[in-house]
Amino acid sequence: MTLAPPESTLVRLSMSPGLRLGGVPAALVCAGAAGVFLWCGVSGRDLAVFAAYLGIGVLLPGLLLWRALTGGGRSLAEDLAAGLTFGYAVEVLAYIPARAAGFPLLALVPPAAVLCAFAGVPGLRRHWRGPELRERMPVWCAWALAGIVAYLIVWSTMFLYRVPLAAAYVDMPYHLAMVGEARHHFPLALPFVLGEGLSYHWFVYAEMAATSWVTGIEPVTLLYRLSTLPMAAATVVLVAVIGRRLGGRWGAGVAAAGVTYFLFGPVLVDGVVFTSRSMFTVWASPTQTFGALLFAPVVLLLIGPRVRWVALGVLLLALTGAKATYLPLLLAGLLLVIVVRRVRGAWLGAAALTLGCLVFAQVVVFGQGAQGTEFSPFATMRALWGTVAGIEMPELASVPLLPLVVLTCVHLFCLACVWGGAAGLGRRALEAPMLLLLGIGAAGIGAVVLLGHPSHSQLYFLEAARPYLSIAAVCGVLAAPRVPKALVAGLVTVGAVAALVVLAPGWSDDPLRRIALPYLVAAAGALLLWRRGYALAVVALLTGYAVPWSVREVAVHVMPDEPPELLIPGGAREAGRWLREHSSPDDVVATDLHCRSWLGPVCDSRHFWVSGFSERRVLVEGWAYAESTLSRARPFVTSYLEVPFADQARLAANDAVFRAPTAENVRHLAQQYGVKWLFTGINPKLGKFARLRFQNTTSSIYKLS
Structure with a gap:
């Protein structure tokens, strides 16, 4: 006689009014995304098949494995986002040998085996129910995160989904060619230069290739429409989960996600951008999107009570070919923990595993190629100085050191306007999880200062570190001594007004003085407050400087643009x-x-x-x-x-x-x-x-x- 399984914990929780209400925003976002895709030309068949494959072939096996290997998360949202990520990792790692063997549909074997094993093995069946969840995401938090994802959908609709294929972002055909290469060949090579090896992170293209083989959906539909949005949505949830874990409350998680996506460095001189690198590369750089998604559960595992080595190894292996920026950042964060805390054990083991994956990535995946990245101090600021002073190549190579150092200091001040809250961490900065985040952030900023690339790809290091700097900043604000809310609001307003005032033209004809003066004034005010011990007041003032530009950027990303230029001929x-x-x-x-x-x-x-x-x-x-x-x-x-x-x-x-x-x-x-x-x-x-x-x-x- 077969015993019926006990009532599912998730079913019991789903009966509670709070969880039912918490599922409404997620359901509305999914329905909205489906409506947008249908409106933008995706067929009903493709949308249904994609959703079925993503749910049954990627999310469900990943969720079961995540629960079995890690014990599951604290909330259903955490379980689902981390499970989807783990499912992507398994999918890619399964597709590579399947494609090498010449039978790409063999990539279905591992997820099918997982589903069969968890259905047939008595000891594994409990993972269908999941652990007894320790908490529910508050309804207001679910609405806030849904709002962030909805914003990404609106932005993507206006600048990709509704844009004619021939007028889409310049790199989209490049990504499409790489998906085609991953569909038909292994090992991969550059499809547009015969015989040249591929020294590039390509695992996201393997993911799309696997999805195309299984579902029959055209690669162009996956790349230009369907594939990257679920990755971006899961990343939003995971950033909030990490923020909640370290901040101690869901409000910290929502704030961390908000800072990650919507707070940008100030522009106090019109047209001079000291970038804090936004996350709006969801579809423009699918490699960055995929890497960001895989990296988040790695951090989640490392800040937990104990390291789950199998899960960590799978995710790190998937990261080797997902995006080259993440493993170096992770290694820097781990080394900072080891040096400052003088710990060994799990942290040293994680560092050794990360180093091994980094060596494998550089030697095997990238074939020891650098793709143009090299040690070039102040390269980012040299390019900016060329724009400001009207200097072009090759004269730009001989710019004196002084303006570059000044611009670097100004850039660091602009980054402090976004992540200055980290200064309020105090003794919390010495905790191992916080050191990990600070090490990742410091490495991202250092890479922007010390590395150069012909197309400024060193900025991806800063973008990769952005979520973790944002989490540290929010935790710092929570840890700082309390300041009256009226004072905080007043200082934010003062900073915002000051930023608007100094944007007025006519500071000086000297470009260096015109750029540096407003930032030095702001830095002097912040330093005065800091010396008086008002850490949170400093953060409020600095944040105020960032507010006007952030509002402008958020608005511009969802406002109609000029008609796009057709870059590809009809036919x-x-x-x-x-x-x-x-x-x-x-x-x-x-x-x-x-x-x-x-x-x-x-x-x-x-x-x-x-x-x-x-x-x-x-x-x-x-x-x-x-x-x-x-x-x-x-x-x-x-x-x-x-x-x-x-x-x-x-x-x-x-x-x-x-x-x-x-x-x-x-x-x-x-x-x-x-x-x-x-x-x-x-x-x-x-x-x-x-x-x-x-x-x-x-x-x-x-x-x-």
């Missing part, structure tokens, strides 16, 4: 899809389309839509983000967009076929490089040497015999 997607359907994944394509636009005489080679729409490897398309290009860009001397293609002989042979086709150069391209298809505009001359297979108003595709 391009149709042509790319035809080529995908009539060719093999191993076929090589040649194209004469290399330049997204022309910057004077310079080719902006961020052109990736041929490989993106066709999901085929291209002999030479765009080379801007290739390791062979970024490694040759001299910081502040030569822009990476001005670096020519590394193999000029190949480029010449490629372009000759389109400019002056002959039987000989067409044959050379086919025999030397294995090219089978030519993708171009309207080029009747090619018809003499290759067979026209497809043509529309903008694109032609020829096949070489």
Whole structure:
């Protein structure tokens, strides 16, 4: 006789009015997101299949494993967000060997095995019920977090979901090409420069590729619409959970999430931005979004009463190829704990595991490539000084040290306006979990000061640290001596008014004085309050300086913009899809389309839509983000967009076929490089040497015999 399982704890909790009301905002956000996707062109079939796969194939196995390996969370929201994250990690780690074996659908085996094991093994069945939850998220907190996610939906709708595919953000075709590469090949290579290895974090593309194989949904629908929003929503919840864990109340968690997404450094001189790096890269940088999601439960595990090593190992392994910024930040935080607290044990073990994953990532995943990142002190401020003073490359490389040091000090002051609350931590700053967060934050700020990248990608370190600096700042405010609320409100108002006043033009013609003066005045006022022991008053004043710019930024992100520029010709997607359907994944394509636009005489080679729409490897398309290009860009001397293609002989042979086709150069391209298809505009001359297979108003595709 089979005994019926005991009544589920979650079912019992769901009967309480508080939890029912707490589920309303989540349900409304999900319904709103579904409505937006349908309005923006996602078919009902795709939306239903995506939701079913995400729930049954990713969330449910991840939730069961999370509960079994960690004991589960304190609240249902924590369980669901962490379970979804763990499910993503398992999905990616399952897809990689499945794709390597040539059977991508084998990625379904691990989640199916998990569901069967937890249904059939008596000792595992209790995890369907979950632990006795120790607390419920307050209803007001659920509404607040739902509001943050709703804001992300509105912003994404206005600037991606409703934007024509041909006018979306410049890097979207790049990401699309990488998803296509992850669908069809292992090991991965650059799809738009044949033969060049991939020294880049690519696990999020593997996640989308796995979802595409299982659901049959087009990669373009996943990338431009569906995939990143659940990741962003789970990140919001996890940031709030960590804030609640360290702050001791749900209000701290909500405040931490609010600071993370909505508080930005001040701009006291119009047009001069000392960035505190916002989190609004949800779809513009899916690698950052995926890395941020995987990193949050790692921190959650480390600040818990004991480390759950299997869960931590799985998440760290998934982080090795998710985003290069996170493992170095984590190692810095762990080392700070070890040095300051003089602890060993679990913290030392976590540091050793992190170091091992970091070495594996650098040697295996990135192939020892740096993607242009190098030690370059004050590189961020050097670029800003060039904008302010009107200095261009190569003169920018010889800017004297003084303005760079001054700008760095101003930048640090601007960061203090966002995260100055951390100064109120007092003795709490010596607690191991808080040291971990402060170490992550200090490493993120240090990377921005000490590292450089041709396209300023060092700023991702600061963005990666932003949630943890925000949590530390909120905890510092809670730990600081109490100050009358009226005084706090007054100081915030004073700071905001001062920021608005000094934005008036006419400070000085000297750019250095014009930038530094208003910040020095603000710093002097903050220092005076600090010397009198009013830590919270200092935080209030500094926050006031950040308020006007934060309000402006939050508003601008959901306000209508100018009509976007069409970057991809009409008919391009149709042509790319035809080529995908009539060719093999191993076929090589040649194209004469290399330049997204022309910057004077310079080719902006961020052109990736041929490989993106066709999901085929291209002999030479765009080379801007290739390791062979970024490694040759001299910081502040030569822009990476001005670096020519590394193999000029190949480029010449490629372009000759389109400019002056002959039987000989067409044959050379086919025999030397294995090219089978030519993708171009309207080029009747090619018809003499290759067979026209497809043509529309903008694109032609020829096949070489």
